[in-house]
Amino acid sequence: MRRFSLMLPLLCLPMLAEASSTYRCGSALVSKSAPSAEVLSKCGEPVSRDFLGYREVVDSYGFRNEVNVEEWIYGPKNGMYHFLRFEGGRLTEIRSKRGS
Numbered sequence: 001m002r003r004f005s006l007m008l009p010l011l012c013l014p015m016l017a018e019a020s021s022t023y024r025c026g027s028a029l030v031s032k033s034a035p036s037a038e039v040l041s042k043c044g045e046p047v048s049r050d051f052l053g054y055r056e057v058v059d060s061y062g063f064r065n066e067v068n069v070e071e072w073i074y075g076p077k078n079g080m081y082h083f084l085r086f087e088g089g090r091l092t093e094i095r096s097k098r099g100s
């Protein structure tokens with residue numbers, strides 16, 4: 001029994017990782033790397049859109065580019081706010097936080 005209780009948190013790790021790689025808005029689902037236009041068409045206009053600045057990225061050929069970084073906020077939905085971060089027009093991060 002003790003062995004099972006130690007393994008249970010490890011079995012839940014894939015579910016936790018999956019929860020932050022997609023965002024459900026209504027009946028639609030968006031995944032990381034989705035273009036901002038797709039997120040906008042599936043989820044509608046966010047409550048807030050903030051331009052955070054620029055980030056330097058290196059592509060697969062070694063070229064350096066600056067891409068714009070934005071954060072969109074959806075919610076509150078059942079007391080939760082959802083923060084979607086875009087870099088270069090692609091969804092890179094999905095976080096959720098309970099509102100106060």
